[in-house]
Amino acid sequence: xxxxxxxxxxxxxxxxxxxxxxxxxxxxxxxxxxxxxxxxxxxxxxxxxxxxxxxxxxxxxxxxxxxxxxxxxxxxxxxxxxxxxxxxxxxxxxxxxxxxxxxxxxxxxxxxxxxxxxxxxxxxxxxxxxxxxxxxxxxxxxxxxxxxxxxxxxxxxxxxxxxxxxxxxxxxxxxxxxxxxxxxxxxxxxxxxxxxxxxxxxxxxxxxxxxxxxxxxxxxxxxxxxxxxxxxxxxxxxxxxxxxxxxxxxxxxxxxxxxxxxxxxxxxxxxxxxxxxxxxxxxxxxxxxxxxxxxxxxxxxxxxxxxxxxxxxxxxxxxxxxxxxxxxxxxxxxxxxxxxxxxxxxxxxxxxxxxxxxxxxxxxxxxxxxxxxxxxxxxxxxxxxxxxxxxxxxxxxxxxxxxxxxxxxxxxxxxxxxxxxxxxxxxxxxxxxxxxxxxxxxxxxxxxxxxxxxxxxxxxxxxxxxxxxxxxxxxxxxxxxxxxxxxxxxxxxxxxxxxxxxxxxxxxxxxxxxxxxxxxxxxxxxxxxxxxxxxxxx
Numbered sequence: 358x359x360x361x362x363x364x365x366x367x368x369x370x371x372x373x374x375x376x377x378x379x380x381x382x383x384x385x386x387x388x389x390x391x392x393x394x395x396x397x398x399x400x401x402x403x404x405x406x407x408x409x410x411x412x413x414x415x416x417x418x419x420x421x422x423x424x425x426x427x428x429x430x431x432x433x434x435x436x437x438x439x440x441x442x443x444x445x446x447x448x449x450x451x452x453x454x455x456x457x458x459x460x461x462x463x464x465x466x467x468x469x470x471x472x473x474x475x476x477x478x479x480x481x482x483x484x485x486x487x488x489x490x491x492x493x494x495x496x497x498x499x500x501x502x503x504x505x506x507x508x509x510x511x512x513x514x515x516x517x518x519x520x521x522x523x524x525x526x527x528x529x530x531x532x533x534x535x536x537x538x539x540x541x542x543x544x545x546x547x548x549x550x551x552x553x554x555x556x557x558x559x560x561x562x563x564x565x566x567x568x569x570x571x572x573x574x575x576x577x578x579x580x581x582x583x584x585x586x587x588x589x590x591x592x593x594x595x596x597x598x599x600x601x602x603x604x605x606x607x608x609x610x611x612x613x614x615x616x617x618x619x620x621x622x623x624x625x626x627x628x629x630x631x632x633x634x635x636x637x638x639x640x641x642x643x644x645x646x647x648x649x650x651x652x653x654x655x656x657x658x659x660x661x662x663x664x665x666x667x668x669x670x671x672x673x674x675x676x677x678x679x680x681x682x683x684x685x686x687x688x689x690x691x692x693x694x695x696x697x698x699x700x701x702x703x704x705x706x707x708x709x710x711x712x713x714x715x716x717x718x719x720x721x722x723x724x725x726x727x728x729x730x731x732x733x734x735x736x737x738x739x740x741x742x743x744x745x746x747x748x749x750x751x752x753x754x755x756x757x758x759x760x761x762x763x764x765x766x767x768x769x770x771x772x773x774x775x776x777x778x779x780x781x782x783x784x785x786x787x788x789x790x791x792x793x794x795x796x797x798x799x800x801x802x803x804x805x806x807x808x809x810x811x812x813x814x815x816x817x818x819x820x821x822x823x824x825x826x827x828x829x830x831x832x833x834x835x836x837x838x839x840x841x842x843x844x845x846x847x848x849x850x851x852x853x854x855x856x857x858x859x860x861x862x863x864x865x866x867x868x869x870x871x872x873x874x875x876x877x878x879x880x881x882x883x884x885x886x887x888x889x890x891x892x893x894x895x
Contacts, residue, residue: 385519386411714889816846
């Protein structure tokens with residue numbers, strides 16, 4: 358794991374995503390306590406439990422900020438030669454320290470007093486510090502407006518996704534159906550306001566940062582922004598289903614509250630995927646700042662998306678670029694973004710993607726067949742992913758064992774090699790677990806969720822995956838394939854999760870949504886396979 362410690366860009370991105378998530382949860386807890394829990398008639402001990410939970414999230418936020426400050430400082434001191442005095446006086450260090458102090462104050466206020474005013478004030482200070490670290494604070498034009506829009510975006514996410522786990526906790530602890538109904542309805546109103554603020558602020562920020570509709574598909578920033586919009590649309594679909602269910606809570610609330618809990622869990626999962634996409638956006642230059650060398654034209658986008666027959670053969674190993682020494686590979690991948698790939702290296706990469714696409718397409722097709730009655734044979738479809746795992750292990754990195762001169766264990770220090778092998782292991786793990794679940798041989802309740810969680814996590818992490826290909830437009834070309842696959846991977850994982858969570862014969866009303874989810878996620882796998890078959894890096 359040496360490369361991970363040294364790969365400050367990836368580590369910073371993941372810490373930033375963690376910080377965004379914990380900020381939404383801590384502020385969401387305050388929102389829920391202020392506007393939903395008290396009026397819902399929760400017992401004092403239940404309210405105290407919610408405050409303790411919010412306090413833990415706030416403390417986690419402080420720790421995440423400390424780690425982020427340390428990572429950024431180490432990167433600056435290692436690369437630019439800055440001394441500790443220069444680092445301590447830098448704007449990011451001052452803002453990060455204020456952010457950390459405000460998060461600690463928020464945690465202490467939530468833990469030590471039932472009054473929410475002090476915690477809310479500390480939360481606002483933390484929010485201000487967070488905004489001072491965003492794109493908005495670094496802009497020369499329209500800075501006050503952009504900072505207001507960014508604040509609205511953060512608050513809207515907190516009032517919606519950040520507060521939702523507290524609703525689920527409160528519903529579980531509530532003993533009074535009338536209290537549960539009242540809390541759910543008040544949360545629905547608060548979330549609706551939060552969604553409205555989130556969307557209005559998001560549209561405003563997109564207008565200033567993207568600059569045009571075309572930029573949504575012609576730049577790396579725009580493609581990531583498009584993924585965020587699509588995932589938010591999926592969340593809104595689930596949220597609308599919950600909203601309509603809450604309108605019918607007057608009679609027989611048990612089935613509707615059951616579906617509310619299940620849909621909300623999926624909504625939260627998609628919400629944190631959106632947060633990871635937002636963190637990835639902070640690592641990209643806004644589209645309006647991109648040069649022509651980093652931007653595709655509309656014709657290039659259309660040409661790239663046209664179907665071409667996939668290639669299932671590789672260049673000869675002797676035609677590939679000679680492998681660099683491992684210490685050079687680690688240093689280049691960590692600090693300079695990697696070396697430029699030549700045409701044969703690209704051809705090998707496309708070959709890998711095309712074979713992976715064929716396997717995923719076959720697996721998704723068999724998963725669809727398995728949805729039909731009396732098609733038990735098709736339930737063995739996860740075994741195809743074992744083949745994909747072996748393929749990645751043997752063929753993904755031609756410079757490493759068994760094809761190249763790099764030894765098997767020593768090559769783990771190269772970032773891209775370790776990433777491929779981790780994915781190979783994860784694919785093998787969820788293939789084994791899902792095969793046992795599909796065929797009925799594995800009955801553990803926890804085992805059923807291995808595949809959906811790993812699938813959703815893989816889709817989310819794909820949003821952080823970059824190709825260092827030298828030319829800026831090559832990165833955009835790769836994003837045109839990777840980002841749709843990330844969306845579909847997250848949708849497949851959470852679709853399967855929802856299907857399993859709605860699997861309760863005692864609740865009749867859950868059957869139709871479950872059937873929709875059961876058919877939706879195999880379709881996502883089929884589409885991922887087709888995208889992989891049409892993958893190109895130029």
